[in-house]
C-alpha cells in the first residue's frame with residue numbers, strides 16, 4: 001500500500017474534489033511547524049501503513065466497545081477508508097478552505113453510521129495512541145500537540161456540518177426495491193423508491209447498505225437525473241468477492257428494503273461553461289455518464305458532448321437506444337460505443353482506439369466514469385489530446401497519479 005494521498009484523492013470514496021478557493025484563503029488554523037510535524041509523522045509511520053488501521057480499530061473497540069455496533073462485521077474495506085480519509089486530511093492540512101469542505105462532506109456522510117459528537121473524542125484519542133505507537137521516537141510532546149490541533153480542526157468541521165445537516169434532511173433513507181431486472185448474467189438494473197424526497201444532481205453517487213450485509217456500505221450511481229416520482233434506478237454489477245453487489249444482483253427482490261446514505265460527489269457539468277465536453281464511460285460507469293447527460297438536458301446546457309462508451313458485451317449496451325434517441329433530438333450530443341472482445345474483456349483497446357481517432361480536444365472538459373484502469377487509461381489518451389489534468393473530472397475512486405504527465 002502506498003501511504004500517501006493525492007489531490008484529487010486516490011480512492012477515498014467520501015471525498016469531493018477540492019476546488020480552487022474563490023476568495024483570499026483564510027489563515028491555516030494549524031501552524032506551519034505543526035503541519036511539518038504532522039507530515040513528518042506520516043513519513044515515520046509509512047512503513048507500518050498496512051498494520052495501522054487494524055491496530056487503531058482494535059484499540060477503539062477495546063476502549064470504547066459501544067462504538068463497535070456502528071461498524072460492519074467485516075472490516076477490511078472500512079480499514080482502508082480510515083487510512084485514506086486520514087491521508088486526505090493530512091494532505092489538506094495547509095489548505096483551510098478545502099480541508100473544511102472535505103471534512104464537512106465527511107461529517108455529513110458520517111451521520112448515516114450513527115456518528116455523534118462524543119465519538120469524535122474517542123476516535124481522536126485512539127488515533128493519536130495509534131500514531132504514537134507506530135511513530136516510535138518520532139512521537140514527541142510537540143508532535144502530539146500538533147496532531148491534537150489538526151485532529152480537532154477536522155473533527156469540529158465534521159461535527160458542525162453533521163449538526164447543520166440534521167436540521168434539514170434525514171441521516172438515511174429507507175428505500176423499497178420496486179424493480180429488479182437482470183440485464184446480463186452479472187448485471188442488474190435495480191429501482192428503489194426512497195421513503196422521503198431524495199434530491200440529487202445527475203452525476204452524483206449514493207451509498208447503500210443492504211439487509212444481507214448490515215452496516216456494510218457500498219457506492220452506486222443512479223443511472224439518470226432525479227425523477228419527479230423520486231424513484232432511483234441503479235446499474236449494479238455483481239463483482240467477484242463483492243458481498244453487497246452479489247446480494248443485490250442475485251438475492252434482492254421487489255419488496256426488499258435497502259438503506260441509502262446522502263448523495264455524494266460533485267461530478268457535474270457546469271451549465272455556464274462554454275467548453276465542449278468529452279465524456280468516457282466504461283461498463284456500469286455508463287450510469288454516471290447518462291445521469292450527467294440527462295442533467296445537462298434538464299439544465300438546458302447546450303455544450304457539445306461527445307460520449308465514448310465501452311462495454312463487455314452488446315447486451316450490456318441495452319440502454320444505448322435511449323441515448324441515441326437523445327442524440328437525435330439534441331444536436332450537441334454524439335454517442336460512440338465499442339464492445340470489448342469477450343476474450344479480452346476489460347482490455348478496452350477498442351474504446352481507446354476509437355477515442356484516439358477523434359480529438360485533439362484542446363478546448364474540452366473531460367468527464368470519466370467506470371473502472372479505475374479505464375479512467376487512468378482514458379485520461380492518458382485525453383491528456384495526449386490536449387486536455388490538461390485540471391480539466392479531467394472523475395469521481396474520487398481513482399488517482400490520476402498514474403497518468404503519464406510527460
Ligand SMILES: NC(=O)C1=CN([C@@H]2O[C@H](COP(=O)(O)OP(=O)(O)OC[C@H]3O[C@@H](n4cnc5c(N)ncnc54)[C@H](O)[C@@H]3O)[C@@H](O)[C@H]2O)C=CC1
Nearest residue numbers: 282283284285288310311312340348369370371373374377
Ligand atoms: N462514477 C464512476 O466513476 C463509476 C465507477 N464505477 C466503477 O466501475 C467499475 C465497474 O465497472 P464494470 O462495469 O465492471 O466495467 P468493466 O470491467 O466491464 O469494463 C467496462 C469497459 O470499460 C473499458 N475498460 C475497462 N478497463 C479498461 C482499460 N484498462 N483501458 C481501457 N478501457 C477499459 C472496456 O471497454 C470495458 O469493456 C467498478 O469499479 C465501479 O466502482 C461504476 C459506476 C460509476
